[in-house]
């Protein structure tokens with residue numbers, strides 16, 4: 001039975017690298033008709049926050065990476081962990097250590113001075129007297145002989161000698177259990193078959209394997225996926241721009257674009273770039289994830305996003321688009337948005353840009369860009385043409401694209417001018433210079449009353465600025 005889990009610590013944003021791990025866990029579970037679990041690793045109560053947990057839940061749900069069963073919160077399992085630690089103490093698998101932080105510092109300094117690797121020296125491994133005033137930690141008795149060998153699905157065979165590892169802490173002096181301990185108990189009790197996580201944890205794995213053996217648990221398989229880098233080759237961080245998955249939602253990316261992008265970042269299937277959810281499930285193989293870190297490329301994400309923007313119907317896009325229109329304070333009725341979307345799917349790479357490009361639809365220009373106005377508004381001649389066009393639009397029996405197109409043509413022909421003489425100023429009058437579709441569409445979308453008013457406003461402007 002295949003079971004994977006995503007086990008984030010709620011101590012900040014849900015990093016886009018974490019999302020890729022979650023995607024790989026989700027895919028692997030779904031491919032094998034298995035189970036995908038979500039565990040919130042909130043043992044560090046000073047750094048864990050409810051809002052960060054909420055970001056994790058919202059982020060995964062936005063992306064459609066639904067988990068199976070209840071969310072497990074480690075903070076609710078302290079009594080259980082404690083019971084196991086007490087049993088380990090009783091069985092001689094773990095022991096109290098009364099070293100103070102100062103003592104540990106001095107130990108490390110002395111080791112460094114001797115040219116040795118700094119580590120706990122095992123002072124209390126074979127017992128010792130409590131030190132008054134010191135709350136002891138509990139340490140795991142790591143084996144001293146032999147080595148730990150495991151076959152990582154991404155990194156291949158990894159072998160570490162036990163002499164390289166010290167007796168790590170499983171319960172802090174304040175009584176809270178540590179990550180390396182809880183993760184083993186939970187992965188074992190949740191019967192995780194494959195642990196997929198970031199390779200920043202790879203040094204923890206041999207210690208955890210020793211703990212599995214000590215507790216008589218079955219050891220899962222492991223797949224450590226590489227970090228995501230920024231364009232400068234350093235680990236992707238806020239310095240490089242957005243790293244929180246919800247920032248991508250706010251920037252106007254579609255969930256399928258983000259997932260497709262993250263899937264390909266570190267894994268490939270020939271040179272295929274676009275993967276539907278079905279194709280992801282069909283082709284993804286955790287064993288083929290590249291072991292080298294990959295760099296984040298915003299342009300490629302934007303390209304994918306536009307691909308998905310174009311592949312949706314207007315009806316599918318209206319709901320997420322409305323959130324962006326609202327955020328940008330742009331009020332448009334639903335019919336206008338629906339009519340406008342098809343004309344912007346080619347012109348915008350994100351929903352945010354699409355919303356911004358639609359701003360002119362709901363509001364007459366408050367000014368005209370100087371250069372464009374100089375080019376398009378040519379005094380009385382232009383004013384007369386715009387007036388003429390406005391009258392023709394007023395007279396149309398049906399205000400639709402085909403009729404508007406006819407009105408523009410008639411205006412051009414009857415006045416014996418080139419198309420640009422009418423088209424350029426009319427477009428500027430209606431949009432104020434915003435990116436806009438075909439002229440007939442541009443004159444149709446805001447509705448007749450608004451368009452006629454805008455043409456008249458431009459005529460007034462031209463007349464005032466003539467001299």
Ligand code: GLU
Nearest residue numbers: 007008009041183197201
């Ligand atoms: N809670 C750990 C983290 O957020 C992940 C642990 C794991 O996947 O084993 O880094």
